[in-house]
Amino acid sequence: MKQIAIPEPAAAPEKLPTFVSVGSNPALVFGLDAATRAGRLAAKAKLDCAAAPPAGQALVLADLDFAWDPAWLASIVKRPGAVLIKGDRAVLGHVPAGMDPAPLLAAMANGSAWTGDGLERLDAATAELTNHELRKRERPFVLRLNAANPEPVERAAYDASYKGVTDALTLYLWRGLAFHLTRWAARIGMSPNQVTLIGAILCVATFFLFLQGNYWLGMVAGFGFMVLDTVDGKLARCTGQSSWWGNIFDHGIDLVHPPFWWWAWAAGLAYWDDPFEPVYQVLIVLAIVGGYVVQRVIEGIFMRKYGMHIHVWRPVDSRFRLVTARRNPNMIILLVSLVFRRPDMGLELVALWTMISLIFHAVRLAQANARFERGRKLVSWLA
Known part of the structure; x- marks a missing residue:
């Protein structure tokens, strides 16, 4: 057809x-x-x-x-x-x-x-x-709503609320878990802001646990927050409860907390056998935090100038978004470093990956500008 x-x-x-x-x-x-x-x-x-x-x-x-x-x-x-x-x-x-x-x-x-x-x-x-809001081209669902079995509709509505372009953990790893948590939260009458609040508590707990060198427990709290960060948005979209304040609350936490986590991780190395030298620690944290901030600036420039997210310009941009140096991929790097009992090396790898991601996005912005200056219109591959 x-x-x-x-x-x-x-x-x-x-x-x-x-x-x-x-x-x-x-x-x-x-x-x-x-x-x-x-x-x-x-x-x-x-x-x-x-x-x-x-x-x-x-x-x-x-x-x-x-x-x-x-x-x-x-x-x-x-x-x-x-x-x-x-x-x-x-x-x-x-x-x-x-x-x-x-x-x-x-x-x-x-x-x-x-x-x-x-x-x-x-x-x-x-x-x-x-x-455009969820960055995807799709055939939206229309389903018969059966009172005896509403789960197919719930799953379709949940899947429809997902962004088409995001990181691999959100898109694949805990998608099923977040669905069941979303459905459970809806059935007991929790609001998205209540879920966000619980996540915020876990986010702050993660900071203090990392700061004390208690990385494993911090990982548990951090991943709990990351899952709830998926649940609150899906709950809002699936139940029609999105609000201006909820959006500010959720995205404000998302935007602000990562640099604090990475600084706390660096400070927490003092409780381990091989902490960084003070100057080196400052350079590592500056590389991660500075790289994160500059990437956000690049994304903002691209959005303002071309009216779309940098991650949806071409398929390569969408694929790179799966692993780019944001919170979730960085946490995987740190988790692997813990398995090998080298949290110091984990933070160094996060700094390296942040620089690589920054270079990638800077090059993509330069390529977009060059294309625009040649009089060629930029159009998302999803359009």
């Missing part, structure tokens, strides 16, 4: 439509019934929700027999007169103001095939969208 890539519209309609869920479904997805979850996702998309279609207003109708990726809702909102089809059923439809919603509403309410005219049909089986 031919795959259809749907072009992104230039802008959303001036007035956003009202969101109305159609039907009922007792299935619980991440602890939320279908109507509540759909309403939260609609509110996250800045849509007003109503129990019944208001007269004369533009509407987005959603059949609660189905669960869908929020990317579909964002796309449908920008496409007045479009309906998303799964098989022969209408899943989401944007009915413009002045158009009669009754035929689409009846088809959804009765669970019957959509055979109406007047709406652009988007086939969920063939269409693809670009998710």
Whole structure:
């Protein structure tokens, strides 16, 4: 079957439509019934929700027999007169103001095939969208929501919340564990900010454990924090609880804490047999922290100048993001050094890998600038 890539519209309609869920479904997805979850996702998309279609207003109708990726809702909102089809059923439809919603509403309410005219049909089986926020090109999921077995929808929603370009540990190592923790946290009613707070406590504990040379216990706390750093974001996206404060809280911790960990690790070597000389220790820490900061600056320059992350320019950039000198890959280096009882060498290797990563990103920025100066537009390979 031919795959259809749907072009992104230039802008959303001036007035956003009202969101109305159609039907009922007792299935619980991440602890939320279908109507509540759909309403939260609609509110996250800045849509007003109503129990019944208001007269004369533009509407987005959603059949609660189905669960869908929020990317579909964002796309449908920008496409007045479009309906998303799964098989022969209408899943989401944007009915413009002045158009009669009754035929689409009846088809959804009765669970019957959509055979109406007047709406652009988007086939969920063939269409693809670009998710700029999560850095991936994808075919978002649309699934029947079965009350007896909601896990396939939960897994699809969880996978859909993952960034397409991130480090290897987050993408592969604890993906399954984080899914079960996300589902458990949702079912007991934990908020993403509560998960972030627990992670923050583990993050601070890691710092003090490293500072005292208690590296193994620090590793346990650190990896616990790293897993929860995945869980809080997935919980927010899967339950529609993302917030401005939660985003600042989570990403602020992510941005600030790594240099403190590496400094604490260096200071903790005083409790081992072979600590660094003071001047050498300062140089090692400066290389790691300085390299980390400069890489972040390079990423910011690239984003500001070219409107995309440096990691999604070309496939090589996305592959390098799997192992680039960020917290998670660095922790693997340090863990291996502990196995061989050489935490000092581990920190030296982190410094070396940070410099290599810095050179790689500096070269990629220079290549991008050279390409731009030759009048060639930079486009992400995911576009």
